[in-house]
Amino acid sequence: MSAAAPLLRMSGITKSFFGVQVLTGIDLEVRAGEVHALVGENGAGKSTLMKILAGVQPADSGTIELDGAPVSFAHPLEAQAAGVTTVFQEFNLLPERTVAENVYLGREPRRRGLVDRAQMVRDTADLLATLGVDTIAPDVKVRALSVAEQQVVEIVKAMSFDARIISMDEPTAALADHEVELLYRLVRRLQERGVAVLYVSHRLKEIFDLCDRITILKDGSLVDTVDTAGITSDELVRKMVGRSISALFPQPREGTRTGDVRLAVRGVGNHMVRDISFEVRAGEIVALAGLQGSGRTEIAHGLFGVERFRTGEVYVDGKRVDPRSPREAVRSGLALVTEDRKAEGLALNQSVAANARLVLDAVSPRRAGRGARRIPEILSSLELAARSGSHEVRFLSGGNQQKVVLAKWLVTDPGVIVMDEPTRGIDVGAKRAVYELMRDLAAEGVAIVLISSELPEVIGMADRIIVLHDGEISGELPGGSDEEAVMALATRHDALEESA
Template identity: 60%
Template sequence: MLTMRDMTKSFLGTPVLQGVTLDLRPGEVHAIVGENGAGKSTLMKLLAGEYQPDSGRIEIDGVPRSFSHPAEAQAAGVGIIHQELALLPDRTVAQNIFLGREPTRRGLVDRAAMERRTAELLGELDARGIGPRTVVRDLTVARQQTVEVAKALAADVRILVMDEPTAALAEHEVAVLSDLVRRLAARGLGVLYVSHRLREVFDLSQRITVLKDGRHVTTLDTAATSPEDIVRAMVGRELNAYYPPLATPRDVGDAQLTVSGGGNDRLTDIALSLRAGEIVGIAGLQGSGRSALARALFGAAPFTRGTMTVGGRQLRPRRPREAIRAGIALVPEDRKAEGLALRQSVRDNTLLVTRAVPARKRPPDAQALAELLRRVRLVARGGAGQEVRYLSGGNQQKVVIARWLAARPRVLLFDEPTRGVDVGAKAAIHTLVRELAREGLAVLLISSELPELIGMSDRVVVMAEGRVAGELPAGASEEDIMRLATGGGSRRAPTAGAA
């Protein structure tokens, strides 16, 4: 149903795509994978009419097509759902689905017809908990994704591009979206599925295309390949390089942070201990209190009760500045909204904390800054002077990490450290986090990706409904974690300093 031949695109003289060819069959989920900067999103935007190719040819049902605007692509049956959803939060589901295409009666919007058709579309998608009059702001991200799909179906889309659709979803929400994608394929839609998560790629797709540096590397039948083969094609390294060795008992030192009876309006009776040299994973479903815990420890949404010690000194930070001075650092969940000044340079972003809280540490000089950026393996063509907004997601995350390393903390909190990051950058971040733990930092690691939590954590604390539901030792299974996260059991690891 779709062929893209020899697609080429450059920006400001820099090649982004070089002769990429791709095809899609009816009822197929065709996954597109590659490191950040490989050209995946650019290729999809060429198809959706958001960019125009420098050369190449698009054919739909064998007929050559060219799109100068997304509306033209949509009229040809092509829809795209971006990682950052394009919904109006204060409008209803029906208003969003039919935005710009509202049915009319006697010159006025036919609200009843619009809501009736919306209910039909939601029923086809088995979208429980969503109604035509529901305000989008009140929906979870997973349900907003469903609204985007309904919006595409309302426009009679036959080819659907999904660009990192699960990047902001928790594990159980990914399963819901996966079922939805399968139903779309069963209806005969062709789905181009861009994702960094290899597990869902193998679970959903029939074929996988690998891009690297703007070029087509290979297209493989999913059933005839393995994650190891795909990683090798993407980055030239083995899958087992993802997770460095865990800590041994002799690597672990004294407690750097402890909490007893910690609570606020989101958290209840938190007990937690982080020791020098170890990585403690925090698991739980969306809304379980994982991010609220990190923000409480960092003083952004502080504990209002309980006790907390940092480096042996009793302290319950009331604001981030107090936490920073005590040696606590937070790499936030949303790096663009909370972690970066996007229009400022790599240098200014890296020095932000040491300049803003001078009582903590002296800002590094030019030589020390260059060494810091080398350590986090930053790739920036413009060096330390490049604006952060022009970096890939993985390199933006490395800048956030470099900023906190400049402040030399004793406790490092990571909230979704590899969200929206390609497999190469993930491996680099995993290695760096383990190196920091070996050097004596106490690391708390929040992740929605259970394989990452299991592979990186020396022990896993599971949260549910704002409480600690239990603790598991290194090597715990996904089933054990989910049992605690969903209230199906209680288990604690027999380790000193357990939560």
């Protein structure tokens, strides 16, 4: 990309809260038609910088220029009026209203003093067509849309303000793998129209797939701005956290031994998976890998009694179990770290301490008090960054929220832990903490089933890799196998069908 004059220039942006410096002299330039990544660990200052740009918070010092002219936004509406909009992780949509009503909420077109619904629908249809979206009707209610489609509505709403800059905060965090492609297409379409996209994500693949340049923050300071083509993923991680990707995956603890079989799955199946058999021994980490829809999460749900297996048998420590509910699964020695921590894993408005004892209270209410005595020790071992146990979970970073999820299961002292996407949506440093915990648990004799869409994570952490395709096991590989070998098994059936 040629070095055109920047559409956006933020210079010397500084911000502190209660005497704590969170941004120190940040410079950021974004060009028209550019997809510009903003990366860094949680606490690096990304969200604060985005909120200053969006008019949510004022900077203590520094300047913002749009097309060379100084601007100052005291409210998000002022930023939107100038063509600067933000799509946050938590969507701001009304589910009982239509797509068109959400897009033009509070500024509906009027005719003779009345809302011109026909015009509103036409304008929304035009915006959808501009983005190449033909699967969403302007008059459908938002509650009927998938998460990916709701995100499209947020982007369409941004475009209705004649957006010149759209900031996206972790836009794929809640999307399934097959929905990410839709977002990719939208970003490319925005780029073609000359819209600048400021893209915040922890997913390195997306950064390298989509972004032209990358600005790296660390501890509230600017580390560097680089062309994506001129940096490797290993170099990027090193700039973000001071260590390479390979250093993210700790080696097994000295003295870790593979012991007896703790989990044995024999020929299980339900409406999503067929004839699944595998074993996990004490001290072992076994990964379930595969594409979206391959059956990974369905196996986890079957083990945990969320969606029972109709065929086959499951054994925990040699004893046959048939959990009819998560409560029974916990009593059998199983734990499940769910994929969506906010919707399924946490009570966001409750305290850290209350969340840490959620499972205890549900499964063993009479003995919960005794078990809860271990909570401070467990939270300390996880290095949870919270002022106290009374701190509300909703105010924690994604990485610290995930540590609370882990704590509520560890307090039950499980023999088998199923971890479904345990590092989704958390930064590189927090991922390392989760990996260290996995190694510690394995050293203590816990059997771990890891489900992950991140192949480097699967390869770097698993002792064995079981690859799934279309609800069946397509093969098994040793830990450390290369990504091509895993993908060959994950897509093997597709290749066979194409060659037939």
